[in-house]
Amino acid sequence: MSTSPAIITSDPTGLHRVLDDRTVLPQAAERLDTRRELWPDEVRIRVQRLNLDAASFRQLERTHDDGDGVRRAVLDIVATRGKMQNPETGSGGMLVGTVEEVGPASPLGLAVGDRVATLVSLTLTPLVIEDGLAGWTGTTEQVPCDGYAILFGRSIAAVLPDDLTPELSLSVMDVCGAPALTRRVVEEWTRLRPGGEGGPTVAVVGGAGKSGSLSLAAARDAGATRTIGVVPHEAEADLLRGAGLADAVAVADARGPIALRDAVTAAGGPADVTVVCVDVPGCEGGAILATADGGTVVFFSMATSFSAAALGAEGLAADVRMIVGNGYVPGHAAYALDLLRAHEGVRGLFERRL
Secondary structure, eight states: OOOOTTTSOOOTTSGGGBOSSSOOOGGGOSOBOOOSSOOTTOEEEEEEEEEEOHHHHHHHHHHSSSHHHHHHHHHHHHHHHSSOOOTTTOOOEEEEEEEEEEOTTOOSOOOTTOEEEEOSOGGGSOEEEOSTTTTOOSSSSEEEEEEEEEEOTTOOEEEOOTTSOHHHHHHHHTTTHHHHHHHHHHHHHHHHSGGGOSOOEEEEETTTSHHHHHHHHHHHHTTOSEEEEEESSHHHHHHHHHHTOOSEEEEOOTTOHHHHHHHHHHTTOSEEEEEEOOSSSOOHHHHHHTEEEEEEEEEOOTTOOHHHHHHHHHHTTOOOEEEEOOSOOTTHHHHHHHHHHHOHHHHHHHHHHO
């Protein structure tokens, strides 16, 4: 028999929603409590669209024969776990919806009727799907959906802007941590550089993608002296050149460490800052080799093996700082949206993907 929310004291991290026998935070939990009744500091969202993260969606595509199989897999994960957390990649995504109810003690500043994007992962968000994903083909990262989700006291959500479509806003906010952290790292590098002259050379692996294009724009915005966009083939190279976001475009399979190193070097590297935004595993060694001694590698992909990165840097005697992009920097959503508005090339790449 379940306990009434009125009896249990809620925790702002959502600990009260964890159904595991051991004490873990919601992201690490096997199952979450998805009851629609709210604890005082919670908010319930009527979900309109999910955005599966790229690594998770690609894994589901590879595992299942068609869109129907992908759809059934997502429904099964959510029904079993009470949240969208791919058991293979450990990642989830985010959602767009309308605020349905606000607990009296919620600190999020939301009101009933607000259209919002959640800026916390679906891997820790209690979620119920009520329409069987009937409007989704299973072939796109964005998932039309009817259901509800719960935000905790320590969650994050942003009200959708009026000048952009919900689909475009969701697509940007899904990756908004990448450009904000890129800007911070580039500004820090410039500030600490001996002599204080000039910004760094920044290479973005996956430069024509969502997080990659925003990161290139952010690097230039923050004062990078040279930007290098790395893409896997000529079709994406043409797109990136047309967007005008990089000073040089390099074509290389990021999973090939020597090929990636040589491509970045030929384009003006090695990079002082390398930002990895691709959604395939095996890019750690190349990113390290493409980065100058004393430089920084920022890993944003959920396909990254952080043990491979750490051991690889050690084995290569590489004096590089490695940063895990955790998806949150204060003001990240507003900054990413401003970049989209300011750079036609970024907006064009996003709209093409939609």
